[in-house]
Amino acid sequence: MLARHQDPIVAIATAPGRGAVGIVRVSGRGLDALVQAVCGRTLKPREATYLPFRDAQGQAIDQGLALYFPGPHSYTGEDVLELQAHGGPVVLQLLLARCLEAGAATDPATGQPNLRGLRVAQPGEFTERAFLNDKIDLAQAEAIADLIDASTEAAARSASRSLTGAFSAEIHGLRDALIHLRMLVEATLDFPEEEIDFLRKADAHGQLSNLQQTLASVMQRARQGALLREGIKVVIAGQPNAGKSSLLNALAGAELAIVTPIAGTTRDKVQQTIQIEGVPLHIIDTAGLRDSEDEVERIGIARAWDEIAGADAVLFLHDLERADAPEYIAGDADIANAMAQKMPKSIPVIDVWNKLDRAPGAAAAAGENARPGVHLSARTGEGLDGLRRLLLEVAGWQSAPEGLYIARARHVEALQAVGAHLQEAADQLQAQGPALDLLAEELRLAQNALSAITGEFSSDDLLGVIFSSFCIGK
Known part of the structure; x- marks a missing residue:
């Protein structure tokens, strides 16, 4: 201390x-x-x-x-x-x-x-x-800040469960099972002539397999909890006048962005957080992507590309009214090529075909050559529910399981590290003539990664980062 x-x-x-x-x-x-x-x-x-x-x-x-x-x-x-x-x-x-x-x-x-x-x-x-x-413990301490910062009812309820120790109890259960397996493995190091039979009789392989299954279940709920806390960043991109600002307004249920028929109206990002089934979605409207001689608009377009590169998902908006126009097709192709070059391939892109109310017959034609996406009208709201479902699917959200607890990105990363160490341990155990000292070391590292979640094994630097994000007086 x-x-x-x-x-x-x-x-x-x-x-x-x-x-x-x-x-x-x-x-x-x-x-x-x-x-x-x-x-x-x-x-x-x-x-x-x-x-x-x-x-x-x-x-x-x-x-x-x-x-x-x-x-x-x-x-x-x-x-x-x-x-x-x-x-x-x-x-x-x-x-x-x-x-x-x-x-x-x-x-x-x-x-x-x-x-x-x-x-x-x-x-x-x-x-x-x-x-x-x-x-x-440390997970409960983080839950206090998460409860204060919760932006949705589901996030607040999940943070409350973490504060009462639901998440910590899961971690402690994994830790106790891991400690028991470590005891078995390390005890055999003193009796090398009997080690394999001893571990076989103790069903070390079965215990390790059960640990991995339990870890997978905890990790799945942790990922869902992290989504409730962090949400996802969704950027709306496309050519001018495709209806990006109208779509933002429709999703938010408020007139946040200025909508006019003048190309280049949006010159800087407009952001709003909405929730779908309790999951926060940070929706960002950006400037229309095109070549422009206007200096201010060019700055807005550069910022749009910065937002796209840092997105968790991109809504590539298309205008059904102009879907057959050669110039518009060429513009969309240029944007698609630029996305392929500037965006990590891991970022999902959802094709959104807008203005269905004005060009209902164009929907089928647009869908033939487009990637899987959704057709909608931002003006009337038709198709918005389908887009919401698709966004949740892209985010990896499943129906909230009973008793879901809040989690952070660092918790998910720690659990992934535990999984990697357990897999290395399983590979050692299944090998011909397993090296039990390496097996014991992998189990020790797995336990350390688990203990970092609750703070039983953590550095002062980590504590400084976590608590510095709290408000003064808490």
Whole structure:
């Protein structure tokens, strides 16, 4: 544990701005003198007390509720004081300053500061203390931030399940089974003449196979949970006046982008997050792709290509009204060739044939030579449901299984590493004259990758990255 983790900390724990209630939170060891200085009395543990919060001269800064949670029975595992005041920014800043002042003041009885080293908390430091003091594991700590940041109801419910330990329980189950198998393998290293028979009798192969099957199930749910948290970035691309802005408006259900018959109206990206079955989709409308002499439009087109290159999926929009026009066909072909050169092949492209209401007879003809896609009318909404289903399919979303938990990209990557190590272990076990020391090492690496998810095996750098994304006061 770093030296800074020993410091008492204080912060405003509610969001910036005005509100009915605001909270100032203090965490550390030995808060009795600070409580007496700010509240003017001792507090009963875990009992809300209505009283004035006093400045150094004994004058009331505000009146509100004070709650005291002695460690280890608190959020952080340390002593915690929460001051719930009126939610004005000035009032909360005065309370924060008063806590810092009272912490630095000298206790007449001891001649020492009331709370040595009290400082303003860094982002996520209260939750980091909870993790370091074994109140929660790392996956649960991340779930707190995910619950706060959830953009859909499904994401919030899944984050709540992770916070209660559903995801961690799955990881611990895998870890325990892996530890049991490691014990069997490492025990045989001391008895080389009996090692193969011993592992055969213990059904090491069957245990490893069961581990791989369980891991596959956990990974499938983790991928779904990561989709709920991260969503996918979908870029709408195509020639000018194909209906890109109209499609964005139709998917979002609001007039976000300006729509005119003038080519080149959209010159910069317009973005909106929507949800389909609880999955966030970050839809980006871009400038029409064409050769242009207009400097501003060229900048917009360059930005469009940047967005396309970084997309999770691209909607290549085509205009059914112009589907038979030679110039339009040539323009679409140029865009398709540029996509093939500038985009990673792993990015899926969905052909969307728009303006079905204006050219209903062109749908079949367009579909004959086009890649699998969808025909729709952004103006009337016909075909939009088919596009939504196709987007979920491209994202890899399946019907949300019961009890789905939130997950992050790093969790999925860690599980993939576990799978790779288990496969290496299986290959060693099936080989003629297996090298059990290599088998044991692969199992150890698999366990380390699992433990990185819950924080049992993690670096300080990783913790710094994770908790720095939290809000101050959490």
